[in-house]
Amino acid sequence: AQSVTQLGSHVSVSEGALVLLRCNYSSSVPPYLFWYVQYPNQGLQLLLKYTSAATLVKGINGFEAEFKKSETSFHLTKPSAHMSDAAEYFCAVTNNAGNMLTFGGGTRLMVKP
């Protein structure tokens, strides 16, 4: 079974500071990994996805994530936080058939002015 673990349920950064949200995965086969964002009272929307084409993946809103097989990690970063980045972020992995998406527990990002 595949799973993801997000370290830190809450992360607080100052506006303009680096954002780093951690995700580690467990998979017996090469995984397909995703980051989703959820703004208050909304559904989830895709930030970026790793499909094995490139280890550094760029997403929307200036976010990127790097797949590191040796560390079984897929951490999400953004060089400079903006107030509008405050949201909950979910890492997810899909099975090989692509019909079951498993989510981590989520990390709530708070951005201080």
Place this chain on the structure above:
Amino acid sequence: NAGVTQTPKFQVLKTGQSMTLQCAQDMNHNSMYWYRQDPGMGLRLIYYSASEGTTDKGEVPNGYNVSRLNKREFSLRLESAAPSQTSVYFCASSEWRGRGNTEAFFGQGTRLTVV
């Protein structure tokens, strides 16, 4: 383009009552899902349907039933609601095009309270 539409947005039930959450997608996706979201637990899969006519249990299926009415619609039924089913429910759909080429689209959620 509506994407994934869920109804209702809010619902309050009394313990023991039944209700059906409706979900429809207009993207011609084969796969559809029902998740529940609880604080600190992320999204947990209740049921999914890989294609029209098939349904499978996810991580937390107890107390729920589903129907894949057609390719567009996937409903979730609570036969006898319990306070433990108080949660936010999300429907999602996706299409698998191989090698990770997929994206799940989510509805806006249904906030259910069971008293």
